[in-house]
Amino acid sequence: MHHSYLDKYARRDSPMHRLNARTKLLLFTSLVVFVAAVPRPGLVVSAVLALSVFTFGAIAKIPISYLIIRSAVIIPFTGFAVLSFALTMTEGEMYWQWGPFALTSEGIGRSAYLLLRAWMAVSFMILLINTTPFNQLVNALRCFRIPSIFVLLLSFFYRYLYLLWDEAERMQRARNLRYFGGFWKKQAALIGNMVTSLFIKSYERAERAQLAMQSRGWDGRLRYARIESLRGADIFTLVISGAGIVILWVIQVL
Amino acid sequence: MHIPDGFLDTKTWLGMTLVSGGILAAVLRRIKHADIVRRIPIIGMTAALVFAAQMLNFPVAGGTSGHFMGGVFCCILLGPWTGFVTMSLVLTVQCLIFQDGGLTALGANIFNMGLIGSVGGFYLYGFFRLLIWGDRTRPAAYALASWTSIMLAAACAAFELSFSNTIELSIGMPAMLSAHAIIGIGEATITTTALMAIWRIKPEIMQIRKF
Structure with missing residues (x-):
C-alpha cells in the first residue's frame, strides 16, 4: 500500500x-x-x-x-x-x-x-x-486550544514524513533485491542497520534545516494561513x- | 498494541486522556522556555524517522509480523522527555492519518507507549547501566530496556482493557504478554543494533545535552 x-x-x-x-x-x-x-x-x-x-x-x-x-x-x-x-x-x-x-x-x-x-x-x-x-x-x-508548540512540531513532522517514508521504502526494496529471507533474528538486525542509516541521514538533514532556518532569521514561530x-x-x-x-x-x- | 476506538469505556479513556494530556502539556511548557528554536527540526525529523521505521515489518512466528516501536530508541537519543513528545507526535499522526489507534484511545496509547514504554524504558536503561558500569554492557542494557519496555506497555494495555470490562485480565494479560514477548525480541534486536551502530559511527550524537 x-x-x-x-x-x-x-x-x-x-x-x-x-x-x-x-x-x-x-x-x-x-x-x-x-x-x-x-x-x-x-x-x-x-x-x-x-x-x-x-x-x-x-x-x-x-x-x-x-x-x-x-x-x-x-x-x-x-x-x-x-x-x-x-x-x-x-x-x-x-x-x-x-x-x-x-x-x-x-x-x-x-x-x-x-x-x-x-x-x-x-x-x-x-x-x-x-x-x-x-x-x-x-x-x-x-x-481548539492545542498548545501551539505541539501544532508547530506536528506540521514540521508532517513536512518530513513522506520524504523519510519514501526513503525507508527505497531501502526496503533494495534489501529485498539483495536478500530473500532467512532467519528472522537476522532480519531484525538488518532493520536495525536500516534504522541507523536513516537516523544518521535525517540527523544531518535536521542540522542543515535548522542552520538554514536560523540563518533566515527564524524566531521560533510558524506563520500559518489565516483561519477562514x-x-x-x-x-x-x-x-x-x-x-x-x-x-x-x-x-x-x- | 494500538488500542482502537470502542475498546475502552468512557471512564477509562477520559481518565487516560486527562492524564496523558496533562503530562504532555506540562512537558511542552518546560520545553518552550528551553531551546525550542534549536531542537524543533531534530524532534520533527526523529518523529518522521520513527514513523517511517515502523513501516519496516519483520516476520514473527505464525505468519504474523511485528514492527519497531522506537520508544527507547528516541528517548536514549533525544532524552526522556523530548522522546516522550516525539512518541506523542508519532501516535497522534498515526491516529489521524493512519487510523492506527483510536482518537478516544489516543490518551491511553500515549500513556502506554509514550510514557511507560519510552520514558519508563529510558529509566530502566539507566538502572541497568548502573548495575554494571562500563561500555561493554551497553548492548545488554539497550536490549533489556527495550524488551522490558514493550512488555510493560503491553501489560498496561491489558490492564486498561480489563478495567473497561472489554477483555478479562485472566485472558488479556497472558495473550498480550506472550505475543509481545516475541515482538519485544525484534524490538530489542533493532534498538540494540541501531544504537550500537550510531554510537560507533557518530558518538557525538549520543553525547548531546538531553532533557
Whole structure:
C-alpha cells in the first residue's frame, strides 16, 4: 500500500470538502466520542450511525469500497480481541463448546457490538482525513486550544514524513533485491542497520534545516494561513449534526 | 498494541486522556522556555524517522509480523522527555492519518507507549547501566530496556482493557504478554543494533545535552 492511498480523496471538490476544517473536525470528533461513549448502542442508533457513514461518504463522493477497504486497518487488533471475546464468554445460550472455548449468544452479541463500534469510529476518522487536507486540519487544531508548540512540531513532522517514508521504502526494496529471507533474528538486525542509516541521514538533514532556518532569521514561530471564518453552510451543518447527536443520545437513554 | 476506538469505556479513556494530556502539556511548557528554536527540526525529523521505521515489518512466528516501536530508541537519543513528545507526535499522526489507534484511545496509547514504554524504558536503561558500569554492557542494557519496555506497555494495555470490562485480565494479560514477548525480541534486536551502530559511527550524537 503506498502512502498516497491514505488520504486519496482529501483534495477533491464536494459540499463536504468545501466546509470549514473546524466544522469537520468538530463534527467527526463528536461522532467518534459519541460512538465511544455509548456502551451498547440500540438497533436504531447503530443503524442511524452506520447509515450516516455512507451518507457522508456519498456527499463527499468517496466510494464505499474505498471506505470498507481502508477500515480493514482495525482487523489485526479487533479481530484478535473479538475472537478471544466471542470464544470465552460463558453466559447466555450455548451453541458449541470445546474445552475452555464456548460459543454463546451473549458472546456473539457483545463481540458484534465491539466490532461495530470500532468500525464506525474508524470510518468517521477516515471520512475526516479524506475530506480535510492535513495542513487545514493542523490549522484547525490551533483553534481548539492545542498548545501551539505541539501544532508547530506536528506540521514540521508532517513536512518530513513522506520524504523519510519514501526513503525507508527505497531501502526496503533494495534489501529485498539483495536478500530473500532467512532467519528472522537476522532480519531484525538488518532493520536495525536500516534504522541507523536513516537516523544518521535525517540527523544531518535536521542540522542543515535548522542552520538554514536560523540563518533566515527564524524566531521560533510558524506563520500559518489565516483561519477562514465559518460560513452559513458550516453553521447549518453544526446545528443539524449537533441536534442529531442529542436526539440519538436521548433515544439511547430512553 | 494500538488500542482502537470502542475498546475502552468512557471512564477509562477520559481518565487516560486527562492524564496523558496533562503530562504532555506540562512537558511542552518546560520545553518552550528551553531551546525550542534549536531542537524543533531534530524532534520533527526523529518523529518522521520513527514513523517511517515502523513501516519496516519483520516476520514473527505464525505468519504474523511485528514492527519497531522506537520508544527507547528516541528517548536514549533525544532524552526522556523530548522522546516522550516525539512518541506523542508519532501516535497522534498515526491516529489521524493512519487510523492506527483510536482518537478516544489516543490518551491511553500515549500513556502506554509514550510514557511507560519510552520514558519508563529510558529509566530502566539507566538502572541497568548502573548495575554494571562500563561500555561493554551497553548492548545488554539497550536490549533489556527495550524488551522490558514493550512488555510493560503491553501489560498496561491489558490492564486498561480489563478495567473497561472489554477483555478479562485472566485472558488479556497472558495473550498480550506472550505475543509481545516475541515482538519485544525484534524490538530489542533493532534498538540494540541501531544504537550500537550510531554510537560507533557518530558518538557525538549520543553525547548531546538531553532533557
